[in-house]
Structures are given as C-alpha cells and as structure tokens.
C-alpha cells in the first residue's frame with residue numbers, strides 16, 4: 001500500500017501569484033526511506049505541509065489535486081487520527097517545544113495527553129523513547145533551557161511518542177552543530193531500521209546518499225527527477241542544473257572525463273574508497 | 286531506585302509539593318484569597334485590613350523559605366509605595382475639618398491622613414492576597430485544575446505559553462543586546478544611552494516572535510492539540526481532602542455572616 005500519494009498537485013500560497021508546487025504527482029511506498037532534495041524555494045517544505053494536511057487546513061490558498069494518506073484523502077482524516085499516522089519534524093528546534101511544560105519528560109507526553117492515553121502507558125512510553133534515542137539524561141531538565149540540538153532531539157521524542165507510521169522530516173539539522181546533527185541522524189537511522197516510512201528533506205547530500213532508498217529532486221515546484229538513490233545521484237544532468245550531488249559523484253565524473261573511469265560512480269565516501277582502491281590496484285598491475 | 290527512576294515514578298502518584306500550603310487545592314487557595322480580602326474590604330476596619338496583610342506574610346512564610354524571600358522582596362516594595370504615596374497625597378491635599386498645618390495649596394489634615402491610610406490598607410490588602418495566591422500556587426497547578434473542570438486545552442495552552450514567551454522574549458532581548466555591545470554599541474550607562482540601544486532592537490525582536498508563532502502552531506498541531514478528546518494528565522494533583530472543603534465552606538460562612546452582621550440595620 002502507498003503511505004502517501006500526491007496526485008496532480010498544484011498549489012499557490014495565499015496572496016502569492018506563483019505556484020509553489022506545479023503539477024506534482026508521486027507515490028510514497030510504505031517502509032521506504034525517501035530523500036527530497038532541491039534548491040531553496042523549490043517547494044520541499046510545501047510538500048511536507050501538504051502531507052501533514054496543514055495545506056489546506058492551516059495554510060489556505062489555491063490547491064488543486066489530492067493528497068492521500070494510506071489511501072484516504074488527507075482532509076477526510078480526523079485530526080487526532082492523522083496525528084497518529086503522520087509525524088512531522090522540522091527545522092527550527094526552538095518552535096517545536098511547547099513552552100508549557102517544565103521537564104522534558106512531561107514535554108514528551110503532551111501529544112499522548114491530548115490523545116487521552118492512560119497515564120501509566122504514557123509514563124512507560126516516554127521512558128522507553130527517551131532511553132531509545134539517548135535523551136534519558138535530560139528527562140528532568142527544563143526543555144525551555146536546552147541547546148538547539150537537545151531541543152531537536154526532544155522534538156523527535158515527542159513525535160516518536162505518537163507512534164506514527166510515517167515520518168515527514170524537514171531539514172532537521174540545518175540549525176544544529178555537528179554533534180547535534182550526528183545525534184539527530186542516529187535517530188533517523190533508527191527509524192530506517194524499524195522500517196518506518198521516512199520522508200526526509202535534507203541539504204547534507206552525503207548523508208542522503210548514505211540512507212535514502214529513493215531520491216526526489218524538486219526544482220521550481222516540479223519534480224525534475226526521482227528514482228533509486230544511485231540512479232538519481234549519478235545523473236550528470238543534475239550537475240548541469242546546479243543541484244548539489246555528493247562530492248564523490250563529482251569526483252567520479254571527473255575521473256571519467258579524464259579517461260580514468262572508476263568503473264562505477266561512487267555515491268558515498270565508503271564506496272569511493274573501495275573504487276579508488278580497486279582502481280589503484282589495477283594501475284599497479 | 287536511582288534518581289531518574291524516582292523522578293519517573295513520582296508521576297505515578299499525585300504530585301505533592303511537600304508543604305501543606307502549597308499542597309492545598311488551587312481552588313481552595315483561590316477561595317481563601319477571595320474570602321479574606323473581600324471580607325476585610327467590606328468590613329472596612331483598619332484592623333481587619335492590617336490583619337489580612339499580616340496573614341499574607343504568615344502564609345508565605347509557612348509556604349517555604351524561598352517563597353517567603355521572594356514575597357517579602359516583591360510585596361514589601363509595592364506595599365511601601367502605596368502607603369507612601371496614598372497617605373502622603375491624601376494627608377497633604379485632601380480637605381478636612383481638622384487642619385494641622387497649611388502652606389499654599391498644601392493642607393495637612395487628620396481626615397486626609399486617615400482616608401489615605403484606609404485606602405492604602407485596602408489596596409495593599411487586595412494586592413497581598415492576589416500576590417500570595419500566585420506565590421503559593423504554581424501556574425501548572427492552576428492550569429491542571431482548570432482543565433479538569435473542563436476548560437479547553439487551547440485556553441490553558443495560551444495562558445502557560447504566553448508566560449513562557451515573556452521569558453523567552455527577555456532572553457532574546459538579552460542576547461541581542463549582548464551582541465550589540467560586542468559590536469561596540471554602547472548598551473550600558475545612563476537611561477538615555479540604554480534606551481538608544483534598546484529601542485532599535487524592539488522591532489526585530491517582536492517580528493522574530495511573531496514569525497515563530499506560525500511554526501509553533503504547526504508544531505503543536507502535530508501533537509494532537511486539535512484532538513476532540515478529554516485529555517489525560519501526566520502531572521496530577523491529589524484529590525482534595527474533605528477537610529479542605531469543609532474549611533472553605535466554614536471560612537466563607539464566617540465572612541458572609543460578619544459582613545451581613547455589619548450591614549444589618
């Protein structure tokens with residue numbers, strides 16, 4: 001079954017006269033890890049807002065086409081049911097903390113409280129999640145006094161507590177330092193291991209190459225390329241269109257142009273290492 | 286059990302603050318605050334009003350050292366200001382029969398002094414009760430009780446979140462001022478230089494706060510704030526002991542009877 005389907009989406013934000021998304025169709029399959037890349041303003045966040053039903057319920061504007069979550073149009077979902085299907089984490093760690101709880105432990109439980117979950121269950125869930133994603137040490141801290149990286153992990157924990165099947169994650173590390181980025185990626189990795197459907201918008205293309213099963217490239221509100229990560233990232237056309245690709249891919253292209261092909265295009269550092277090692281052995285023979 | 290386990294376990298039972306005043310139900314506290322200050326205001330004697338002010342100090346003292354310190358610091362200052370100005374102005378400017386001394390428009394009268402005293406006592410008594418209520422009742426306790434009564438979560442969210450956003454605004458103002466001063470902008474000194482440094486940051490400060498609200502709404506939306514269900518609570522207060530309810534009724538009766546008694550012809 002498809003987790004989320006976008007069907008012929010065209011969308012204009014209120015008071016704007018250009019389409020933020022212009023004819024987007026895509027089926028996100030269950031259990032896969034999708035990466036969405038593309039330049040700023042290409043519509044990545046808009047897609048995320050659509051999948052959560054925030055367009056058109058929160059952001060008005062002109063919307064054509066339909067968004068389906070698990071086969072059902074997003075506007076037919078009751079908000080409280082949708083919250084347990086699609087979890088949304090975004091860029092700014094500071095706006096994702098509620099500001100109404102004074103310990104991390106209670107912060108994580110808010111979503112569950114709103115859903116009317118029994119107290120003992122909430123306590124166990126919050127405990128389990130904080131342990132799982134490595135913020136157990138923070139449970140007594142005031143979430144309003146944490147660093148950006150810590151807050152982002154608390155935001156993750158709060159969404160993980162809702163136990164959703166689909167995670168829509170919009171540039172979660174763009175405001176974090178390297179340590180914060182690493183710990184957030186650990187969480188994302190664990191989602192992949194649990195076979196959750198993950199839709200990740202991320203500029204750090206090297207990380208995308210490592211984790212994504214499929215990559216979607218957006219530009220000016222249109223999908224200009226999509227498919228298995230390797231296939232998409234190897235496309236030289238992306239370089240022409242000024243879409244960032246991993247350094248190792250550029251390196252591969254360069255080697256090819258110099259007539260010293262690596263055999264295949266490496267999309268991660270690890271692959272590049274293997275390619276180069278084999279290549280050098282070949283040279284020595 | 287280590288400290289983290291203890292902390293988690295503490296949610297399994299009703300939360301107790303470990304002090305009998307703090308542990309009173311928020312509505313009990315509210316009831317007492319109102320009964321006492323309304324009673325004293327209506328009875329109108331100097332002594333009942335003074336007694337209320339003293340009771341406020343006593344209650345805060347009983348509620349813990351830290352609380353008491355904060356209360357004394359804050360309230361004593363406010364109370365002093367009211368006493369000073371209300372008594373001062375009334376004594377000097379309020380016309381009256383018994384004139385002690387006169388100079389131009391200033392006329393010190395006995396009636397003026399007592400009128401000012403009565404007014405200052407009244408205002409301080411009201412301030413004291415309200416302040417004491419907030420001192421001995423954590424905001425989250427108030428919100429919990431109000432939600433239990435059936436108030437919508439959105440309402441309590443707005444209350445609590447605005448308190449937090451005031452704190453956050455202060456913090457970001459500080460951050461901006463610090464970086465301004467690191468850039469060489471004069472941020473300390475007399476009032477004028479400070480205002481000169483502060484006023485230009487107000488616009489970006491509030492703009493930033495407003496820009497954040499949209500995202501915050503979205504973030505809270507993803508955490509089921511629009512769910513149409515009766516929420517549960519991880520943080521719970523104890524059930525109100527019967528004795529507390531009895532006490533409230535008793536206090537209310539005493540106040541009502543004394544007021545009625547006084548106004549009876």
Ligand SMILES: Nc1ncnc2c1ncn2[C@@H]1O[C@H](COP(=O)(O)OP(=O)(O)O)[C@@H](O)[C@H]1O
Pocket residue numbers: 013014016020038039040041042043044045046047
């Ligand atoms: N709240 C909004 N109101 C009006 N226009 C918006 C809003 N958010 C985004 N846009 C516009 O929609 C287009 C796509 O933006 P966005 O989805 O945020 O891009 P990305 O996340 O890829 O950087 C941009 O042209 C942007 O200016």
Ligand SMILES: [Mg+2]
Pocket residue numbers: 044045046170171
């Ligand atoms: Mg974006």
